[in-house]
Amino acid sequence: MRPAAILAALALVPLAIADPTARAQQVPDPMSRSASSVFYARQQGNCTWTPAGDVGPCINQALQVAATAGGGTVVLPAGIYGLATKVVWPTTNPVALRCPSGSGSGASATTLKWIGAAAGRMVEIRTDTSNVKGPEINHCNFDGNAGLAADGLYLSSVDHGHFDDLSFNGGFNGGNIINLTVDSATGQGSQNNTFDNLFIANGVGGTYTSNQFRLGAYVSASDGVHGNAAFNVAKNILIGGNGGIGILCEGCDNNYFSGRVFNATQSIHLTIAIRNSCRVAQERRSMTFFCNSEKKLSMAALSPAAPTRPIEPPCRDG
Numbered sequence: 001m002r003p004a005a006i007l008a009a010l011a012l013v014p015l016a017i018a019d020p021t022a023r024a025q026q027v028p029d030p031m032s033r034s035a036s037s038v039f040y041a042r043q044q045g046n047c048t049w050t051p052a053g054d055v056g057p058c059i060n061q062a063l064q065v066a067a068t069a070g071g072g073t074v075v076l077p078a079g080i081y082g083l084a085t086k087v088v089w090p091t092t093n094p095v096a097l098r099c100p101s102g103s104g105s106g107a108s109a110t111t112l113k114w115i116g117a118a119a120g121r122m123v124e125i126r127t128d129t130s131n132v133k134g135p136e137i138n139h140c141n142f143d144g145n146a147g148l149a150a151d152g153l154y155l156s157s158v159d160h161g162h163f164d165d166l167s168f169n170g171g172f173n174g175g176n177i178i179n180l181t182v183d184s185a186t187g188q189g190s191q192n193n194t195f196d197n198l199f200i201a202n203g204v205g206g207t208y209t210s211n212q213f214r215l216g217a218y219v220s221a222s223d224g225v226h227g228n229a230a231f232n233v234a235k236n237i238l239i240g241g242n243g244g245i246g247i248l249c250e251g252c253d254n255n256y257f258s259g260r261v262f263n264a265t266q267s268i269h270l271t272i273a274i275r276n277s278c279r280v281a282q283e284r285r286s287m288t289f290f291c292n293s294e295k296k297l298s299m300a301a302l303s304p305a306a307p308t309r310p311i312e313p314p315c316r317d318g
Contacts, residue, residue, distance in 0.1 A: 037066065037069060037070070037071060037072030037073060038072060038073050038075060039062045039065055039066045039069075039072055039073070039074050039075070040062070040074075040075050040077075041055070041058050041059045041061075041062040041074055041075065041076050041077075042058065042076075042077050043062075044058045044059075044061040044062040044065060045057050045058035045061045046058075049077065049079065049081055050081065050082065051080045051081065051082050051113060051115075052082055052115070053081065053082050054082055054083065054084035054085055054115065054116075055081045055082065055083060055112070056083050056084060056085025056086060056087055056116075057085050059074065059076070059087050059097070060085065060087060060088055062074040063087070063088075063089060063090055063095050063097070064090055066090075066093075066095040067090035067092045067093045067095050068092075068093075069093075070093050071093040071094045071095055072095060072096070073095070073096040073097075073098055073136075074095060074096065074097050074098070075098055075099075075100075076097070076098070076099045076100075076110045076112075076140070077100070077110065078099075078100045078102075078109035078110055079109075079110060079111075080110075080111045080113060081110070081111070081112055081113070082112075082113055082115040083112045083113060083114055083115060083116065083122060084114075084115050084116035084117075084120075085116065086116075086120065086121050086122065086123070086124055087112075087122065087123040087124065088124050089123075089124065089125035089126070089132060089135055091127045091132050094133055094134030094135060094136075095135065095136075096135070096136035096137070096138065097136070097137045097138070097140065098136075098137075098138045098139060098140075099138065099139040099140040099141070100139065101139050101165075102139075107139075107165075107167075108139045108140050108141040108165065108166075108167060109139075110139070110140055110141065111140075111141040111142075111143055112140065112141070112142055112143065113143035113145050113170065114142075114143065114144055114145045114148050114149035114170075115145060115148070116148075116149075118148055119149075119150040119173070119174055119175065120148065120149045120150060120151075121149070121150065121151040121154055121175070122142050122144075122149055122151065122152050122153070123137070123142070123152065123153050123154065124154045124156075125153075125154070125155050125156070125158050125161070126154065126155065126156035126157060126158070126183060127156070127157050127187060128157070128183055128184040128186055128187050129157075129184075129186050129187060130157070130187070130188055131157040131158060131159040131187065131188040131189075131190075132157060132158050132159065132161075133159050133160055134159070134160050134161065134162075135158060135161045135162075136161065136162045136163070136164075137153070137162075137163050137164075137166060138162075138163075138164050138165055138166075139164070139165045139166075140165075140166055140167075141166070141167045141168075141169070142166070142167070142168045142169075142170075143169060143170035144168070144169070144170045144171045144172035144173070144177075144202075144208070144210075145170055145171070146170065146171045146205070146206060147171045147172065147173035147174075147206065147208050147209075148173075149172050149173075149175075150172060150173055150174045150175030150176075150210060151172070151175040151176055151177070151179060151210070152168045152172060152176075152177040152178060152210075153166075153168075153177070153178045153179070154176075154179045155178070155179065155180045155181070155190055155193070156179075156181050156182055156183040156187060156190065157182055157183065157187035157188050157189070157190060157227065158180070158190045158193060159188065159189075159190070159191055159192055159193070160192045160193065161193040161194070162193070162194050162196075163193070163194070163195045163196075163198075164194075164195070164196040164197055165196070165197045166195075166197075166198055166199070167198070167199040167200075167201075168198075168199070168200045168201070168202070169199070169200075169201045169202075169204065171202060171204075171205065171206050171208040172202055172208055172210035173208050173209050173210055174209055174210060175210045175211075176210055176211045176212075176213075176214040176248070177200055177202060177210050177211065177212050177213065178195075178198075178200070178212070178213045178214065179214045179216065180193065180213075180214065180215050180216070180229040180232060180252075181214065181215070181216030181217065181218075181228075181229060182216070182217055182218040182226065182227035182228060182229070183218060184218055184226075185218055185220060185226045185227075187218065187226075187227055188227050189217075189227040189228050189229065189230055190227075190228070190229045190230075190232070191229070191230050191231045191232065192231050192232065193232045193233075194232070194233050194234075194235075195232070195233070195234035195235070195237065196234075196235055196236055197235075197236045197237075198234065198236070198237040198238070198239075199237075199238050200212045200213065200237070200238065200239045200240065200241070201238075201240045201241070202240065202241035202242075202243070202244065203240055203241045203242035203243065207242050207243045208241070208242075208243050208244070209243040209244050210241075210243075210244050211244040211245045211246075211248045212239045212240075212241050212244060212245070212246050212247070213234070213237075213239060213246065213247050213248070214245075214248040214249075214250065215228075215229035215232070215247075215248070215249050215250070215251075215252035215255055216228070216229060216248075216250045216251055216252065217229065217250065217251025217252065218251075219251055225251050228251045228252055228253065229251075229252040229255060230252060230253050230254045230255065231254050231255070232255045232256075233255075233256050234255070234256070234257045234258070235256075235257075235258045236258070237257065237258070
């Protein structure tokens with residue numbers, strides 16, 4: 001038996017595919033950046049860099065400057081800063097947003113705290129045509145401010161993105177903390193993205209209803225799924241919440257999750273739900289869980305082809 005700290009893994013895969021990480025690992029990342037292409041958000045615009053100020057306009061300006069220059073990295077300063085303006089990603093050239101590292105593995109020295117309108121969205125990377133290639137966010141902490149924000153990171157038609165060492169806390173209400181999806185029939189699938197070392201805690205200090213991690217699709221009533229979240233890899237994740245769904249698949253396939261622990265700090269089980277998971281010809285899916293014997297997982301099978309019922313899958317040592 002392995003120690004309690006052994007990784008837990010969850011795979012959402014078609015029966016015919018043995019390793020859903022294979023495609024994402026084999027496809028080379030076409031994006032590259034020069035180390036000299038660095039832009040400092042604090043040098044852009046005229047924002048007040050305090051917890052009460054809105055630094056969103058300056059971050060957006062820095063991202064646009066980097067994209068116009070052919071791509072680059074936008075660096076945020078250490079500290080806690082207010083965010084009332086949604087961060088919106090350029091769709092032209094690949095850019096990265098990076099925060100300085102804090103003390104401890106994967107910790108951030110920078111927190112963006114939502115102070116904008118209720119049900120707000122903190123970061124949006126999306127397009128309705130083609131896809132956004134190669135965005136990166138590293139070492140940042142996002143605070144939903146006791147449920148004032150609904151969405152943390154909204155990703156639509158994103159390809160080969162890298163989202164590493166990120167944390168989401170403070171409470172998010174009525175949305176999805178991470179949403180990987182497709183918004184239109186002309187948008188391409190959100191595919192080949194990697195998420196590494198994520199900390200999602202949506203239940204400390206209150207009950208908040210945002211789903212923790214959603215993988216979605218654009219579904220037409222006439223001809224089904226046009227584009228979806230597929231061939232994405234999320235590893236070394238911690239997910240916890242006392243409201244919403246832990247991992248929600250609505251039209252996704254061929255994604256791989258592995259985590260140190262699921263729902264470690266909360267009193268409820270991690271909930272996993274599947275809705276409209278595939279085209280009619282591909283209704284069969286396998287759900288495989290690996291966890292240590294102290295953690296419990298529950299799955300709600302919500303696909304139209306199956307009755308709505310809770311399932312307790314076998315929990316076995318990996």
